[in-house]
Amino acid sequence: MEKILASIITIGDELLIGQTVDTNSAWMGQKLNDAGVWVQRRVAVGDDKEAIIRALDEEARLSHIILITGGLGPTADDITKPVLCGYFGGKLVQDEPTLTRLMALFEARKLPVLERNVAQALVPDTATVLPNMRGTAPGMWFEKDGKIFVSMPGVPFEMKGLMEAEVIPRLQSRFTMPTLLHHTLITTGMGESFVAERIKDFENALPGHIKLAYLPSYGLLKLRLTSVSPEKTSAAAEMKTAFDALRSQLADIAVAEEDLPMGVILGKILLEKGLTAGTAESCTGGKIAGQITSVAGSSRYFKGSVVSYANETKMNLLGVKATTLEQYGAVSEQTVREMAEGALKALNVDCVMAVSGIMGPDGGSEEKPVGTVWIAAGGKDNIRTTLHRFRYDRARNTDMTVVAAMNELRKWLEL
Incomplete structure (x- = not known):
């Protein structure tokens, strides 16, 4: 069976200069894949007529479906709609259902309706209008030379609504998907x-x-x-x-055995075992707790965190001994073990993760170079410590430590 191929074109200068991160393409790719559509290309272009036309021509040669996001707003830099109108040989006409919905939206918010807002109800007469129930700019479905083109707003919330309510069902009815x-x-x-x-x-x-x-x-x-x-x-x-x-x-x-973030994996194990957890974090500054609490329902198994970045905080909140810090240093097996022991008491949890390390770019030594991290994980009767040596920049060393700490607790839980 022939693969149904799709290309995704995202439009906006802000994407090219890094001011906005393109999260739309990743989400769209997942949804298309779930529906049986193979995404083979993702292309970002600026707010430039010729660049948009070139991208449309090139992707139409390669794919059955071309999905476009961005450039449908009410300001002068939003040029996608007039470019598409010219590309498909139509003229702009007012779509009454869109205008009615737009007017009702502004009235409900007690906002004045500007001429540029009303212009969002103009659509090419060569398009099938896809109602946008989450915003003002409608989606537009075009067909040319056997290929399908769909234009949607770049606002993720609006794009997702259109994809789920309109685009995916229409594609499934049009193609026999593998x-x-x-x-x-x-x-x-x-x-x-x-x-x-x-x-x-x-x-x-x-x-x-x-x-x-x-x-x-x-x-x-x-x-x-x-x-x-x-x-x-x-x-x-x-x-x-x-x-x-x-x-x-x-x-x-x-x-x-699932493609899940480590925070989700760890949370599932804690739930299955009926245990509670907490963290004592120095070099990660609370990021382990942030990963865990980003999961809905994590309050059932995660109680909290002590972010003990400074030595006095390690001593005052976690009970780390001054003599331990003086003799072994903050980044040491002895210190991270005492941090874990203190967190178990302070947070009243069944198990903890504790981390202390040197993230860089400064602070390292010959004995403890940048990237040196001690991790402690376990419970009251059994705390295991491990030494990790990462070799990257500060941001990646921190991210590596977050994952490593959760994995150490996972291994302890599965003993």
């Missing part, structure tokens, strides 16, 4: 090249329609199997067989 299946194994403790060497026979034996991807990230390695098949039931069974074989070969380094 089944796209993904299954991800998360591992830690072994580098990408060594994992690849271990499973080279497994990888070579995979059928042509199942691909293996290696995705390293912050001390973790994700191994993603992807299958493209016309029939869902047999594809799912075949994928399970392949994944079970992969998992069995990497059982000693496996972390999870």
Whole structure:
């Protein structure tokens, strides 16, 4: 069965200069993939007529579906709509349902309606209007030479509403989609090249329609199997067989069998075991707690954190001994163990993570270079300490420490 291919074009100078991070493409890619559409290209262009036209022409040569976000606002720099109008050979006309919805929205908010706001109800007469129930600029569906083009606002909340209510259902009714299946194994403790060497026979034996991807990230390695098949039931069974074989070969380094953040993985284990946790953080400045509490429902298993960046805070709030700090230093096995012991008492939890390290760019020594981190994880009767040596800049060292600390507690919980 032929793959249904899509390209995503994001429009806006702010994307090119880094002022705005493009989160739309990642979300759209996930939704399209779930629906059986294979995203093969993502392109960002500025607010420039010729650049937009070039992108439309090029992506139309490559894909069945071209999704466009951005440039539909009420200001002069929002040029997507007139460019599309010219590209598809139409003229702008007023869409009454859009105007009615727009007027009602402004009236409900007791805001004056400007001429530029009313102009958002103008749409090319060559477009099928997709009602935007979350904003003022409608989506627009065009067809040309057998290809489908869909233009949506760049505001993520509005784009997501249009994708879920209008775009995905229309695409599913138009195309017969193949089944796209993904299954991800998360591992830690072994580098990408060594994992690849271990499973080279497994990888070579995979059928042509199942691909293996290696995705390293912050001390973790994700191994993603992807299958493209016309029939869902047999594809799912075949994928399970392949994944079970992969998992069995990497059982000693496996972390999870789902593509989930470490905070979610750790939270699920704590919930299953009915335990509560907390953190004592020095070098990470509360980021471990932030990762955990970003998960809805984390209050059921996470009680809090002591961010003890300064030595006096380690002593006053966690009970770290002054003699320990003087003799061994803040970045030491002895200090991080006392931080963990103090956090267990201060937070009244079943288990904790404690971290202390040198993130850089300064502060390192020959004995303790930048990237040196001590982590303690465990409970009242058993606290385990580990030394980690990261080799990156301050931001990445911190992110690596956050993941490593949660993984150390995960390993302790699964003892």
